[in-house]
Amino acid sequence: MPLLEIKALSHNFEGLRAVSDFNLNLAEHELVGVIGPNGAGKTTVFNLITGVYRASEGNIRFAGQELVGQTPHRITKLGIARTFQNIRLFRELSVLDNVRIAHYAQAAYSPLEALLHLGRYRSEEKRITDHALELLSVFKIDAFAFEHSKNLPYGLQRKLEIARALATNPQLLLLDEPAAGMNPNEIMQLMEFIRWIRKTFHLTILLIEHQMRLVMGICERLVVLDFGATIAAGLPVEIQNNPKVLEAYLGGEIVK
Amino acid sequence: MIYILQQALNALQLGSIYALIALGYTMVYGILTMINFAHGDLFMVGAFFCFLIAVYLKLSFVPTLLLSMLGVASLGVIIERFAYKPLRNAPRVSAIITALGVGLFLENFTLALSPYPQHIPTLINSTTWNLGGVSVSSLQIIIIVLSLALMFILDFIVQRTKVGMAMRAISWDKTIVPLMGVPVNKIISLTFAIGTGLGGAAGVMYGLAYPVIDPYMGIMVGWKAFISAVVGGIGNIRGAMIGGFILGSVEIMVAAFLPSTYRDVVSFALLLILLIFRPYGILGKPHPQKV
Amino acid sequence: MTALKKIYQSLITKWQAITEYRFFLPAFFIVGLLFCIVVSCFDLMDQYIQLILMYIGINIILTVSLNLINGYMGEFSVGHAGFMAIGAYIASLLTIGVFPQSSGSFFFPLAVLAGGIGAALIGFLVAIPSFKTRGDYLAIVTLAFGMIVKSIIENIDAIGGPRGLLGMDKLSTLPWVFFWTALSVWIIRNLVYSNFGRGVLSIREDEIASDLMSVNTRQVKVIVFVVSSFFAGIAGGLFAHVLQYINPRMFDIIKSTDILIMVYLGGIGSIAGSILGAVIYTVLLEVLRPLGVWRMVFMPLMLVLLMIYRPRGIMGLRESRLFTPISDLLSMKFHRQKKEADNASS
Numbered sequence: 097m098p099l100l101e102i103k104a105l106s107h108n109f110e111g112l113r114a115v116s117d118f119n120l121n122l123a124e125h126e127l128v129g130v131i132g133p134n135g136a137g138k139t140t141v142f143n144l145i146t147g148v149y150r151a152s153e154g155n156i157r158f159a160g161q162e163l164v165g166q167t168p169h170r171i172t173k174l175g176i177a178r179t180f181q182n183i184r185l186f187r188e189l190s191v192l193d194n195v196r197i198a199h200y201a202q203a204a205y206s207p208l209e210a211l212l213h214l215g216r217y218r219s220e221e222k223r224i225t226d227h228a229l230e231l232l233s234v235f236k237i238d239a240f241a242f243e244h245s246k247n248l249p250y251g252l253q254r255k256l257e258i259a260r261a262l263a264t265n266p267q268l269l270l271l272d273e274p275a276a277g278m279n280p281n282e283i284m285q286l287m288e289f290i291r292w293i294r295k296t297f298h299l300t301i302l303l304i305e306h307q308m309r310l311v312m313g314i315c316e317r318l319v320v321l322d323f324g325a326t327i328a329a330g331l332p333v334e335i336q337n338n339p340k341v342l343e344a345y346l347g348g349e350i351v352k
Numbered sequence: 353m354i355y356i357l358q359q360a361l362n363a364l365q366l367g368s369i370y371a372l373i374a375l376g377y378t379m380v381y382g383i384l385t386m387i388n389f390a391h392g393d394l395f396m397v398g399a400f401f402c403f404l405i406a407v408y409l410k411l412s413f414v415p416t417l418l419l420s421m422l423g424v425a426s427l428g429v430i431i432e433r434f435a436y437k438p439l440r441n442a443p444r445v446s447a448i449i450t451a452l453g454v455g456l457f458l459e460n461f462t463l464a465l466s467p468y469p470q471h472i473p474t475l476i477n478s479t480t481w482n483l484g485g486v487s488v489s490s491l492q493i494i495i496i497v498l499s500l501a502l503m504f505i506l507d508f509i510v511q512r513t514k515v516g517m518a519m520r521a522i523s524w525d526k527t528i529v530p531l532m533g534v535p536v537n538k539i540i541s542l543t544f545a546i547g548t549g550l551g552g553a554a555g556v557m558y559g560l561a562y563p564v565i566d567p568y569m570g571i572m573v574g575w576k577a578f579i580s581a582v583v584g585g586i587g588n589i590r591g592a593m594i595g596g597f598i599l600g601s602v603e604i605m606v607a608a609f610l611p612s613t614y615r616d617v618v619s620f621a622l623l624l625i626l627l628i629f630r631p632y633g634i635l636g637k638p639h640p641q642k643v
Numbered sequence: 644m645t646a647l648k649k650i651y652q653s654l655i656t657k658w659q660a661i662t663e664y665r666f667f668l669p670a671f672f673i674v675g676l677l678f679c680i681v682v683s684c685f686d687l688m689d690q691y692i693q694l695i696l697m698y699i700g701i702n703i704i705l706t707v708s709l710n711l712i713n714g715y716m717g718e719f720s721v722g723h724a725g726f727m728a729i730g731a732y733i734a735s736l737l738t739i740g741v742f743p744q745s746s747g748s749f750f751f752p753l754a755v756l757a758g759g760i761g762a763a764l765i766g767f768l769v770a771i772p773s774f775k776t777r778g779d780y781l782a783i784v785t786l787a788f789g790m791i792v793k794s795i796i797e798n799i800d801a802i803g804g805p806r807g808l809l810g811m812d813k814l815s816t817l818p819w820v821f822f823w824t825a826l827s828v829w830i831i832r833n834l835v836y837s838n839f840g841r842g843v844l845s846i847r848e849d850e851i852a853s854d855l856m857s858v859n860t861r862q863v864k865v866i867v868f869v870v871s872s873f874f875a876g877i878a879g880g881l882f883a884h885v886l887q888y889i890n891p892r893m894f895d896i897i898k899s900t901d902i903l904i905m906v907y908l909g910g911i912g913s914i915a916g917s918i919l920g921a922v923i924y925t926v927l928l929e930v931l932r933p934l935g936v937w938r939m940v941f942m943p944l945m946l947v948l949l950m951i952y953r954p955r956g957i958m959g960l961r962e963s964r965l966f967t968p969i970s971d972l973l974s975m976k977f978h979r980q981k982k983e984a985d986n987a988s989s
Contacts (some may be wrong), residue, residue: 186848201857210837446954456943
């Protein structure tokens, strides 16, 4: 059984069809890319999976659970975490707190215990803080633990966003343009990094990307979107030579 | 039937004043996404300008109205320039707090200068006609007609002129529009001038209808007008007009059938209920969120 | 110059050491409470000063609790005085009508607590429409709420209607006010430094991202509203029994604005700031009393200037070490030492 099963997913914004009849099956431990020109509906697919938007039609099943109609925090708790195209860290909070916040659903103490700092509060806080610091040191950003996250350099902000997503303890990680603003050298490093987190954290990864170099380098399968419709799907080699894809990316005339 | 007609006329009078003030809230919100909580007090200042001009300059109605509008509009532009503009990139709450502060300042400054309620002299010798049992005063007609005229002029400016187009463009997008050569600061100043000027006009008309004025008169009327703007859909100019008339009718109706002390409870409760079912007001649209 | 610097440095080190001492705050609490009991029992202080101190305490409760919504969560509530009114009326009705007057001081904490619980229940109800709406609309909901509370009280003749309510004994004493103030500061501090408190901060920073990082934003908002309105109710109960007279006009939008001013003066998202804001504002209002009406002209002007030059208030988003949990202080210290050691070795 696939980990994520998306069937006939469609979404409209006030009559505009942003995604239509999107289908995708993800097996456990797969690394799949969604590509397509700007405005093709890639991020909308992520927003539909994570519950930011409620799908107009279709089903999304994750580990046997229906996701359509669930709130984002429930979906995250079920094991789906994501990053954002334009980094959305909690800018005025410390790096450590950014990661600790993502432990929200895992903290096993009640509001009353929180108000009185009694009961399980101490042990749970220690566990969460230790885990957060451990994640930060694995990602080699622990030196900045008590800095405001807005003061981190751009590359580390991207890293912190992934660390924060992993703190929710996901099975499936959605990366929204992880290579945005990176040079070829950094992209090579990022490819290594993505492979490494997949192995270390036993993740299934779905990523959106513009950078063909990255997508072709690490994705096992690709889905190509254009104007909300799936125009091709398959192995990277097949996609590379697919005339429809070339047309969508380069414009019709060149192909003809 | 006659009773209802009479009340409808009263509702129209109150509603047009609310609508005029609501326009100021909604225009500023539309262009700056900021609730100008000092607007109700600018309305009060309008009434006081009317008092000063009528008593000390002894002018007649039309010049009094125009001068008061001009005075309040200038005050609005000054406030925007010195109190709100420095905060345009600050957290939005700071701007709201500043507006509350400006409002309090206007109230208390007026109070310091005029500790007692003032009485606006009669500027219009109102005659009352009896139309089949419904008593209609010329003052009422003037208030209603003048308000409607001001609203139509505003609607024309916003929908049909270049300046209006610039206003709508800025409320749509604040990052791109300045790049297109739209003089954002000038347009914002103009928006404040028009919005507060209309508030000043409402102050004058309110002062004529209810001649005893005091520095705190703007608080309650201001909040009511603000509710009107929200009911209509804040940021939406036609919504503000509709909201003003709705609130006016509701208040008059409540006062007609229940003890008048229930007026406020009912209008505020109505607002809460409306917000539960239509969070963005009657004509308002939710802003799509970008993720 | 270097001598001064040395003294400053040693003071800083001492302060750091004191705040890392586990029993410092409890000791401070006990000493403060004993001081208040002695002062009020033997009447060691001018009655007027005692009154001002009580006002400061009540204002601290109001400011800290409103800061939870407006500062920490970044929403905009303008109805705090409404919750205060509910607490004030419930507590007063209990001490006047229900509890035996002879042992009033014995039942007083119960009456105040009941006021807080009543306000908290209403706070729970107000939290519900605030989910439906976003951003500025909370301001509208709470504004309407405040107006409705005032209007309803005015329309119930049994509790005095617009004339107000009197007949309470002067049950709020310095020790009680100190106790409730310390309790509210402690509990709100605890909330802020917990899982839920971090949820509150993340809503302020980015509500959507917060939801996507598994924060149950609804749950967080309910907790914040209930706690905040609970303490507003407590403050109302205390206030009513200092003044021994309440009427609905005392709890109108102007009162809410006062509390807002204290929050933004002291600094958003800071407990130390809230205390500072409440103290400065209360004292300044008293000191400037000879100015009469002009005092009320000067205060808002100060607020506007403050917003322009320091939009987050004096302590904005910064916290005193005094209110940071020791575990956090220690892990920060440990981290700093480790970093210094790393730098030294490399």
